[in-house]
Amino acid sequence: MSIPVSQAMAISSYIVKQKLSRNKRYPLVLMLEPLLRCNLECAGCGKIQHPEEILSTYLTPEECWDAAEECGAPMVSIAGGEPLIHPHIDKIVEGLVERGKFVTLCTNAILLERWLSKLQPSDHFSFTIHLDGMRDLHDAMVDRSGVFDKAVAGIREAKARGFRVNTNTTVYADSSTEEMRELFNYLADDLKTDGIVMSPGYDYPKAPNQKVFMQRGQMISKFEELLSLPDSKHWQFIDSPLFLEFLQGKVAMQCTAWGNPCRTVMGWQRPCYLMNEGYAPTYKQLMEETEWERYGYGRDARCTNCMAHCGYEASAVEQTLKSPVQSVRAGVASLFGGRS
Amino acid sequence: MKILFAFPSSREAAAVHLKHPPLITGAGERAGLAVSERLHCERPGLVLLAGLAGALDPSLRPGSVVLCRQVTAPGRDILEPDRFFTEDVRHGLRTAGSSFVYSKLLTLPEPAATGAVKLQLWNEHGAGAVDMETYQVAAACAERRIPWIAVRTIVDTSRQALPRALRRWQQPGDERSAVFSAMRSPWEWPAYARLGLQYWTARKALAEALPAVVRAARQTRIVETLEVL
């Protein structure tokens, strides 16, 4: 199963409530960055280039819980930086789960084994482990050898302890179809992870290596090639079927960054997790004062090569709701995995 | 400072009441020529092109207002409207609470006829809307170094196929043959009816947006334009 039934039901009922209340913009996933410091320096990362005083600032557990309550999104994705560097990450997760949130903790897994005994498996909690390829490619992308092996060991141990474990793969210019095929088969058949999140890299202007990024046309061709492989039918994507079609250029979608508001150590980042046009002090101000129509494909040059989740998964949900056929496909895919 | 109002057709121009007759450009290359000729005789401070368009951006609905951020055409460079005027108008529209998107336009020699074609154009060009004049008008203005801005309102959505007779539409003069063709294909009447309703929605939106564009500019540098409205 790609996501637990309880999660699928809770999120569906949340969306229905939003629709019935005629909320034009509503949060789906809170992107929570309790810190921006990391123990790696990946080629395509645009999060870690802040000055030291910002890298040394951490959100307290209370600030994290307040952010979750203030925004009200049913899902929380804890990212960063590397969340497992945060000294109170276990408390943060626990408090969010207590508040009924479906939490996923995105990690490079270097410190994972250290934390496993302090976190509780739950149908409200999962790990999302960063894996950009098999050993050589992944270690090259994160610029350190041994990280792939560490992540794999962490995945095995977490699975053995009963945690739900998903992986997150960012597809870059150097990620060949064959390497992606090998990775996804390995995740599905050997590691038996619960789900795969796949997304193209966003061309962060500050990322250490600009050559890793693709243009939109290249992304579409790459995903078309990858997802037309027969093997792809048994890869359990967490990404919705419509989002996967969008990646292949088969459906048009416009960005709905308001669906994934981002709370960082500096405030609520405008307009999205990827692009930074300043910070709103409150979630309300973020939603009310951000000129949302100004962002998206065709509207801002910095959005030209963005096909990332934080912009388009909420769009996929919106579009899915408009079509009964898509709704059934999404339901089947989220409960049973694979691509229908 | 004087504004030259330009519309692709007299039907689009009829959406608003202007004191002085606007320039009717026609479509395609003709639009560029019409503007060039006019700019040869007079030198306005701004050319404001207004009209209807088809959506490529899936979030746009009939009546959505698109303020041009850039314009492109297949195999051509990108042209940009006057940044200062556009910023003033954008800011003013937002302050006034007018709903609009600020996006790229794509100019084609013929209408984008089907959902599949529109999807391919969207993926390739990232333009919010498609029309048949903006690029040529912009190029004519650029040649004479006259600032320009463009406002379009949406008729057909990104997934909507146009009835067959309209797919070959080139000029307002093609209307008659389109009507005859429509009469011979009754199975397409629902599509025409839908498009007709959307056309009125878009025209109404244009009628509302254009004075708002000028009002938005009232506090800025194009104060004098109020005299021509």
Ligand code: SF4
């Ligand atoms: S991509 Fe993630 S793991 Fe890599 S440097 Fe950035 S925050 Fe750290």
Ligand code: SF4
């Ligand atoms: S398309 Fe949306 S999510 Fe992507 S960079 Fe632009 S605003 Fe952010």
